[in-house]
Amino acid sequence: MPEFIMGSALMLENINWENMWDATLETIYMSVIALFFTFVFGIIFGLLLFLTDRGQLWENKAAHFVIGAYVNIFRSIPFIILIVLLIPFTRMIVGTMLGPSAALPALIIGAAPFYARMVEIALREIDKGVIEASKAMGATNGQIIQKVLLPESMPALVSGITVTAIALVSYTAMAGVIGAGGLGDLAFRDGFQRNQPDITFTATIIVLLLVFILQFIGDTVTKVLDKR
Numbered sequence: 001m002p003e004f005i006m007g008s009a010l011m012l013e014n015i016n017w018e019n020m021w022d023a024t025l026e027t028i029y030m031s032v033i034a035l036f037f038t039f040v041f042g043i044i045f046g047l048l049l050f051l052t053d054r055g056q057l058w059e060n061k062a063a064h065f066v067i068g069a070y071v072n073i074f075r076s077i078p079f080i081i082l083i084v085l086l087i088p089f090t091r092m093i094v095g096t097m098l099g100p101s102a103a104l105p106a107l108i109i110g111a112a113p114f115y116a117r118m119v120e121i122a123l124r125e126i127d128k129g130v131i132e133a134s135k136a137m138g139a140t141n142g143q144i145i146q147k148v149l150l151p152e153s154m155p156a157l158v159s160g161i162t163v164t165a166i167a168l169v170s171y172t173a174m175a176g177v178i179g180a181g182g183l184g185d186l187a188f189r190d191g192f193q194r195n196q197p198d199i200t201f202t203a204t205i206i207v208l209l210l211v212f213i214l215q216f217i218g219d220t221v222t223k224v225l226d227k228r
Helices: 002-011 016-052 061-077 079-085 087-094 102-125 127-134 141-176 182-192 197-224
Strands: none
Touching: 016 061, 016 141, 016 182, 016 197, 061 102, 079 087, 079 102, 079 127, 079 141, 087 102, 102 141, 127 141, 141 182, 141 197, 182 197
8 A cells, every 4th residue: 555655656756736726727717717707798699599480479580690600610620720710809908828817818709509409499499389478468678588588598508508618628628738828838848848747637627627616507507497
């Protein structure tokens, strides 16, 4: 047993736990901030996609086409390429391409369209009869959105944002490769480039733990909201 403990300690001898903790906090910071704005913009774009479609409350072919094109384009671009494409925009907004805050524009712009499609799908699963009944009772469009569409689709919306949150964690790892900080940066810079696999392994384990925690929280909230 003592030999096993010593061997385990030697396996992790290259790890600076303070740096690992700081990198974990940077990953959490990027994920939480990006997730908040992704949820807000995703709900907005998803609602617009749904409401401007044929036969819906705000039917508008031109608006639906423009919003759909934006969503399709930005959710199709590989994230690592999107970061590079947004370098001028990021520098204009943040002032730098280095650090966790510099990753936020790309994280939000990349994840919001992805979530918007999930929102649209969730809204399409709502029974049309519920919407028609609300109209018949004299509900305004705003009331239908607030009292029918969002509440009825909430379990699916939470499930969707859980999937998006997990994707965002992986996005932060990719952003770390170009100097955004976080566990991805630490794993690549100190682990891979300096040939210290214990750092890469530990950073990977922490990322997996974050993913499991997010999945657990999302599943729990979804079960609470789902009254079926």
